[in-house]
Amino acid sequence: MEHPKRLLALIGPPGVYLTLFFLLPLGIMAVFSFRAGTIGEARNVFTLEHYRQFIANTAYHRLLWRSSLIAFGIASISTLLAYPLAYFLAFQAGERKLTLMTLIIIPTWTSYLLRVFAWKLILGTNGLLNTFLLSLGIIDRASPILLYSRNAVMVTLVYVWVPFVALPIFAALERIDRSLLEAAADLGCKPWQSFLRVTLPLSAPGIIAGFFFCLIPTLGEYVTPLLVGGGQGAMYGNLIQDQFVRALNWSMGSVMSLAMLLAVIVLLALFSRMGSFSKLLEL
Amino acid sequence: MSEPAVELRDVTKVFASTRGDVTEEVYAVQDMNLEIAQGEFFTLLGPSGCGKTTTLRLIAGFERPTRGEIFIQGRPMSKVPPNLRPVNTVFQNYALFPHLNVARNVGFGLEVRRVSRSERERRVHEALEMVQLAEMSNRKPSQLSGGQQQRVALARALVNQPAVLLLDEPLGALDLKLRKAMQIELKQLQAQVGITFIYVTHDQEEALTMSDRIAVMNKGRVLQVGDPVTLYERPASHFVADFIGESNFFRGVVEAVSGQVVELRVGGARVQATASDSPPSPGQEALFAIRPEKMRLAVSEEDLGLHGTIQEVIYIGTDTRYIVSVEAQPPVAVRVQNGCGIAPQEYRRGEAVQLFWLPEDAHLLAD
Structure with missing residues (x-):
């Protein structure tokens, strides 16, 4: 009799929290997606009009697709950069491991906005990068295109995400039994062969975790594109924000948000269908 | 090859x-x-x-x-x-x-x-x-x-x-x-x-x-x-x-040497042991080891072997282990197999016994 009570005490608070702040808003959003208007009488009119509009408007789809590609690119680059970092920390850093790990984490304690703004200063027309390139004579005129572009969004978000992607990869690498690498060498592997045959597959759960850890929030990202993206660097998240804040069309915004949620679910489903995801997690 | x-x-x-x-x-x-x-x-x-x-x-x-x-x-x-x-x-x-x-x-x-x-x-x-x-x-x-x-x-x-x-x-x-x-x-x-x-x-x-x-x-x-x-x-x-199997260690003073066989005085008894390489010279102190199963217990009227008293009798099925206390030496373990015609627990606690072994089963050690 004690057992179910204790279980309830354990999962109760997070359950209430998740229900209040995730499930309920999601429900409210779903309700809004069927409302004809955001305020007044229109609130009580049921309609599928916004869904129809969303399906009809290919510009929305293109932006969602492009944002997905950008997010995919950011997650891929972040993972590629984070892997050597995590590998170095796990295998080469020795006793300095914790110190270096802390040094990597410390910048992430500063405000996210601050870090994005820092890139504005670096990439701006009179920014650090332009000044540097000018002084070296590599360019003869400050380039205004560094900032306010899709590349600026990618550079900034990769910078923001690398430490976070490195964490799960580091954890996965740390878990690898070092005697497995000796066994691989013993069985004839050169170091790079040991890496491809043993280290990489065994760290795959960390890679996948880090990748999705970055991909999913990036897909809905709107602050960074707003600050450094300009018109060309706008992402799907900015569109949603516009609907809610500027157009005050909460219904349309809700439909678009739900569409993105669906996109993420489809993405995850496809990945787990590929088998590797669930199989690797069995380890 | x-x-x-x-x-x-x-x-x-x-x-x-x-x-x-x-x-x-x-x-x-x-x-x-x-x-x-x-x-x-x-x-x-x-x-x-x-x-x-x-x-x-x-x-x-x-x-x-x-x-x-x-x-x-x-x-x-x-x-x-x-x-x-x-x-x-x-x-x-x-x-x-x-x-x-x-x-x-x-x-x-x-x-x-x-x-x-x-x-x-x-x-x-x-x-x-x-x-x-x-x-x-x-x-x-x-x-x-x-x-x-x-x-x-x-x-x-x-x-x-x-x-x-x-x-x-x-x-x-x-x-x-x-x-x-x-x-x-x-x-x-x-x-x-x-x-x-x-x-x-x-x-x-x-x-x-x-x-x-x-x-x-x-x-x-x-x-x-x-x-x-x-x-x-x-x-x-x-x-x-000590590491391989079990051994009893004795410390004695060399009295006489003939070939590899060394005669030593342990407490009041004269005993024999074998040296594997160059034997020590008379007057030197020497250490030797004997396996518990290479020792025999007996009660004799004559003043032979090492004298001791049975301190503990441990019956373990196939064998009986005797712990024998000997003057000025650590307790000695003796293992007697309960074979054909041997009564288990032949000796009782407190009984006075003599310890015997063959000279070739007692090994002089380097250290």
Whole structure:
């Protein structure tokens, strides 16, 4: 009799929290997606009009697709950069491991906005990068295109995400039994062969975790594109924000948000269908 | 063909151990010289921390000797990385690849060496048959019992047909019964494949059961190398006599020497022991050891042997163990087998007895 009570005490608070702040808003959003208007009488009119509009408007789809590609690119680059970092920390850093790990984490304690703004200063027309390139004579005129572009969004978000992607990869690498690498060498592997045959597959759960850890929030990202993206660097998240804040069309915004949620679910489903995801997690 | 499979020449391995600000040099292996013959089942035996695993890792190439040279089949190994050495290792924790099934674990070495698929499949199958795991080839290591994992590790190493197989306490994690069975199996397997085995263990019984020759190690040094009979019957030092089996140690003063037989005075009694090399001279103090089962108890009117009193009688089925207190010596253990015509618990506690042995069963020790 004690057992179910204790279980309830354990999962109760997070359950209430998740229900209040995730499930309920999601429900409210779903309700809004069927409302004809955001305020007044229109609130009580049921309609599928916004869904129809969303399906009809290919510009929305293109932006969602492009944002997905950008997010995919950011997650891929972040993972590629984070892997050597995590590998170095796990295998080469020795006793300095914790110190270096802390040094990597410390910048992430500063405000996210601050870090994005820092890139504005670096990439701006009179920014650090332009000044540097000018002084070296590599360019003869400050380039205004560094900032306010899709590349600026990618550079900034990769910078923001690398430490976070490195964490799960580091954890996965740390878990690898070092005697497995000796066994691989013993069985004839050169170091790079040991890496491809043993280290990489065994760290795959960390890679996948880090990748999705970055991909999913990036897909809905709107602050960074707003600050450094300009018109060309706008992402799907900015569109949603516009609907809610500027157009005050909460219904349309809700439909678009739900569409993105669906996109993420489809993405995850496809990945787990590929088998590797669930199989690797069995380890 | 008389070339040794493995030779260690003056091999020393020093580890730097830092504690706080003090860096200390620790000799894991010191001035080690060994020759291991082709096809031999050779065991490195010693307590934990004696350097036996380090020695194995030096041969495998995971560690580099600080000084000295290791030869495998006559070739110096100092510049050869582990992946190019003609040896394979069975690791203590098996180190099976968790992401690969049994067949791919066993075929790993062949795959790396680009052995053709058909050849690989044939050899993997053969190796798995040899360890009786052919039907498990699609399982993951985590789905196997400890004993089965051990066999996979063995097959994974043997399938590469190494010149030397290195085994680091491979049976340590198994329960006693399985361990005993595997000891016999390993020994038979070694005879069958004819590969040189270098086996590391801290279990003296295991070493005696399986080995052609044993090197007893302590504190980074080899104390004695010999076949099981020599090590047990003629231990050269206090450590070997104590570590392999059980020994009673006596301290006496040499009275007379004739050939290898030395007469000593222990307390009030005159006893005899045998020296293995140059015997000590009269007047010197000497230490000698006798196995509990090599001693006899008797009650005699004559003043012969070592006098003692039965302190404890322990009946353990096949044997009776007597603990006998002897003046000015540590208590002596005597083992009497409950064989045909011998009454168990022939002597009672408190009874006065005399201790006898044959001079050749009492070994004078170096230290």
